[in-house]
Amino acid sequence: MEHGGEHGLRVVVVDKFGGAGNGSTSASSAVVRFTYPTIAGVKAAWESRHCWEAWRDHLQAPAGEPLAAFNRCGVTILDVDFAPARMFTRHFDKVGVPYEKWGEGSCPGGCPPLTPAGTSRPVDDDEFFADASARLGALHTPDGGFVDDPQLAAHNLATAAQRHGAAFRWKTPVTAVMRRGGRVRGVCLKDGTELSAGVVVNAAGPWSGQLNRLAEAGGDFTVGLRPLRQEVHLVAAPAGYHDAGGDGGGPVLADMDLGTSIRPEGREFLLVGGTEPECEGVPFRPCRSSGRR
Ligand SMILES: Cc1cc2nc3c(=O)[nH]c(=O)nc-3n(C[C@H](O)[C@H](O)[C@H](O)COP(=O)(O)OP(=O)(O)OC[C@H]3O[C@@H](n4cnc5c(N)ncnc54)[C@H](O)[C@@H]3O)c2cc1C
Known part of the structure; x- marks a missing residue:
């Protein structure tokens, strides 16, 4: 970034891909949750x-410009030892995030038909087929949901940035x-160009x-970052799932113990994803529960 432009800064966005949102954003399940x-x-x-809910205002986009849409279908996360509800509600209370704590077996907000899953044991464990002997509660945030087209959302942001004077150099x-x-x-580009800038913002995602290593920066950071593979599958939704949610379909559900999440995709499908890929060396949670629903 250099001084100049409408707000005192001249911005040049440099990207190795051919357009906005072609990185991990295009593959994202785009779930908007608050459980951090x-x-x-x-x-x-x-x-x-709040930005997603008022996307057109946030972007100052003219009427008629196609925009990504936020589906407020609610996000429900099971209350498990690995990610207990309290870990999140202590922050929700301070920040003002509305939530409901669903007790064992009760879903007052209207939850999808969750089938009792038996024990969470590996398939080669003798107890895999045993009946569930315990029930779990859940934490529900009615304001969560998902964005229907994350790549379009990135395009929307790029177009808004262009309206404010940002220049883009693709590939x-x-x-x-x-x-x-x-x-x-500043930065050196593959074509030999040198771009000098007072400020370089690293927005390279994974x-x-x-x-950072090229910039010799990050040695003193307390939080590191590395890419992780994520697996997401599109499957047919079970009967009744979409009826249990809002206009955008059935609610988002996450089980941090099993390491899975689901969210609606259209009116007939679900996206089922993993929350931590075992193949990446992330310590996958052992199946600790003796029985659960
Ligand atoms: C399968 C999957 C599911 C996900 N689901 C969710 C979800 O449900 N909810 C959620 O919040 N997050 C989710 N995420 C994570 C989310 O997608 C990412 O955190 C987010 O998209 C990162 O955006 P970004 O702009 O930082 O990075 P990216 O979208 O990856 O963009 C990085 C950009 O940097 C550019 N770049 C990199 N290196 C260079 C270089 N040397 N020179 C020039 N350009 C460079 C790339 O070309 C790319 O365009 C998911 C991710 C995956 C893969």
């Missing part, structure tokens, strides 16, 4: 929710970060750790 373990995470998610990978006097001074 830090208060900073909860605040950021809660603030974003131009950053190959080096220029430094002078201990400060970042590649941002790599870019």
Whole structure:
């Protein structure tokens, strides 16, 4: 970024792909939830929710411009030892995020027909086919939901940025970060161009750790970042699921113990995803529960 432009900054966005939202954003399940373990995470998610709800105003987009839509279908997360409701409600109370705590077996907000799943044991465990012997509660946030087209949302943001004077250079990978006097001074692009800038914002998503290394930055960060593979499948929704939710379909459900989440996709389907990929070396939760529903 350099000084100039409408708000005092001249912004050039450099991206190695051919357009906005072609990175991990295009593959995202786009669930908007508030269940983050830090208060900073909860605040950021809660603030974003207001932007999604008033997307056209947020972007100052003219009427008629096609925009991504936010579906407020609610997000329900099972209250499990690995991610107990209290871990989130202590922040919700401070930030003002509305929530309902569903007791064991009761879903006053109207939940989808959850089938008792038996024990959460691996298939090669003798107890896999045993009946469930316990029930779980859940934490429901009615204001959560999902964005129907995350790639379009990224396009919307790029178009809004252009309206405010930002320039875009697509298919131009950053190959080096220029430094002078201990400060970042700009970037070098693959085509040989050098872009000098007073401020360089690293928005490289899963590649941002790599870019930090090019910039020799991040050594003192307390939070690291690395890409993780995520698996998401499109399956037919069971009967009754969509009727239990709002206009956008059935609610989003997450089970951090089993490491799965589901969200509606159209009126007939579900997206089923994992919350932590075992293949990436993330310690997958062992099946601790003796029996649950
Ligand atoms: C399958 C899946 C499901 C997900 N589900 C959810 C969900 O339900 N809810 C949720 O909140 N999050 C979800 N996420 C995570 C979410 O998608 C990401 O956190 C988010 O999209 C990251 O956005 P970003 O703009 O930071 O990165 P990206 O969208 O990945 O964009 C990074 C950009 O940086 C560019 N870039 C990288 N390196 C360079 C370089 N050297 N030079 C130039 N350009 C470069 C890339 O070309 C890319 O355009 C999911 C992710 C996946 C993969």
